[in-house]
Amino acid sequence: MSANQEAALQKEYSPQLGQPPGQPNLNLLKTETRTQENPEEDPVLIKIENMSRVYHINRGRKKERFTAIQDFNLEVRQGEFMTIVGPSGCGKSTLLDLLAGLSFPETGHILIGGQEVKGPALDRGFVMQGYALFPWRTISKNVEFGLEIKKTGKAERRRAAQAYLDLVGLTGFENRLPYELSGGMKQRVAIARAFAFEPQVLLMDEPFAAVDAQTRELLQEELLRIWEKTHKTIIFITHSIEEAVFLAQRVAVMTSNPGTIKEIIDIDLPIPRKSGDLKSSPHFNWIVHKVWKSLHNQEDEELRETENPDIENEIDPDTAL
Numbered sequence: 001m002s003a004n005q006e007a008a009l010q011k012e013y014s015p016q017l018g019q020p021p022g023q024p025n026l027n028l029l030k031t032e033t034r035t036q037e038n039p040e041e042d043p044v045l046i047k048i049e050n051m052s053r054v055y056h057i058n059r060g061r062k063k064e065r066f067t068a069i070q071d072f073n074l075e076v077r078q079g080e081f082m083t084i085v086g087p088s089g090c091g092k093s094t095l096l097d098l099l100a101g102l103s104f105p106e107t108g109h110i111l112i113g114g115q116e117v118k119g120p121a122l123d124r125g126f127v128m129q130g131y132a133l134f135p136w137r138t139i140s141k142n143v144e145f146g147l148e149i150k151k152t153g154k155a156e157r158r159r160a161a162q163a164y165l166d167l168v169g170l171t172g173f174e175n176r177l178p179y180e181l182s183g184g185m186k187q188r189v190a191i192a193r194a195f196a197f198e199p200q201v202l203l204m205d206e207p208f209a210a211v212d213a214q215t216r217e218l219l220q221e222e223l224l225r226i227w228e229k230t231h232k233t234i235i236f237i238t239h240s241i242e243e244a245v246f247l248a249q250r251v252a253v254m255t256s257n258p259g260t261i262k263e264i265i266d267i268d269l270p271i272p273r274k275s276g277d278l279k280s281s282p283h284f285n286w287i288v289h290k291v292w293k294s295l296h297n298q299e300d301e302e303l304r305e306t307e308n309p310d311i312e313n314e315i316d317p318d319t320a321l
């Protein structure tokens with residue numbers, strides 16, 4: 001990201017804020033961990049109704065329309081951790097762009113807290129696959145970015161940045177520049193930056209795809225720990241079914257052509273979660289299998305339409321992993 005892009009970002013976000021100069025609520029870090037038994041009682045925060053997204057493609061003089069998402073309906077509750085899985089090209093990143101307000105639906109509505117999304121704003125934080133850190137800013141200054149836009153005072157910004165860097169295990173690295181960190185550390189900075197300005201909603205697009213397996217597991221646990229403490233609403237896209245199940249309260253499975261929600265699977269695993277024993281438990285693996293089946297049935301279904309319409313494809317727990 002260049003200095004010009006940073007200035008553009010500042011400009012893009014600032015008029016949309018509609019929020020008073022904000023002080024980060026560091027008390028959130030001191031709250032009890034999340035143990036709520038009945039998350040379905042939380043109010044709906046994000047509501048997507050009959051939404052479609054069409055790309056208009058210029059081919060010389062010809063204009064083509066490509067419907068990336070259609071008949072899309074989804075509700076996400078306040079404080080919920082939802083993961084989304086689906087085949088490549090099914091519209092996951094398109095969906096996150098829409099939620100971020102970086103693009104707009106052709107039809108339908110996207111409501112956050114009852115308000116139509118009209119553009120980017122600081123009620124939503126975005127963590128992308130690339131770390132997208134500002135290379136000329138120190139780690140601490142990267143984390144302070146959203147707070148600067150919110151016009152939070154300097155001392156408070158420092159305090160918030162430090163608190164979130166401590167939370168992601170980067171104490172002592174505050175004055176480093178991004179190039180001096182490993183991939184996993186950069187991703188932690190991106191997470192600290194997204195949480196530091198206290199957005200209501202965290203949108204994460206395959207944030208751990210570029211790190212090694214061990215770091216990924218650590219980051220998953222860290223993210224869960226932060227979520228349990230801050231009660232943020234998180235929508236997290238991943239290609240890893242295991243990751244989707246480990247992190248989420250519900251996994252949304254998407255189909256492609258055009259992209260839509262196929263099924264939402266409840267994850268009834270206890271909170272808090274620790275990967276070790278949980279990931280090797282039969283129940284965890286049964287849920288992973290269930291999501292895998294849901295994802296792969298769609299490919300089977302496409303085949304069966306022409307081959308054998310009567311194949312039984314119910315999930316049988318006895319034959320699960």
Ligand SMILES: Nc1ncnc2c1ncn2[C@@H]1O[C@H](COP(=O)(O)OP(=O)(O)OP(=O)(O)O)[C@@H](O)[C@H]1O
Nearest residue numbers: 055056057066068087088089090091092093094095
């Ligand atoms: N700017 C664009 N113009 C035209 N078509 C686009 C554009 N961006 C995405 N698409 C198309 O929309 C569809 C959905 O793309 P999207 O990037 O949302 O998929 P995805 O589910 O995130 O895939 P992946 O898992 O590979 O990241 C794809 O068919 C893609 O080719």
Ligand SMILES: [Mg+2]
Nearest residue numbers: 092093094205
């Ligand atoms: Mg994508």
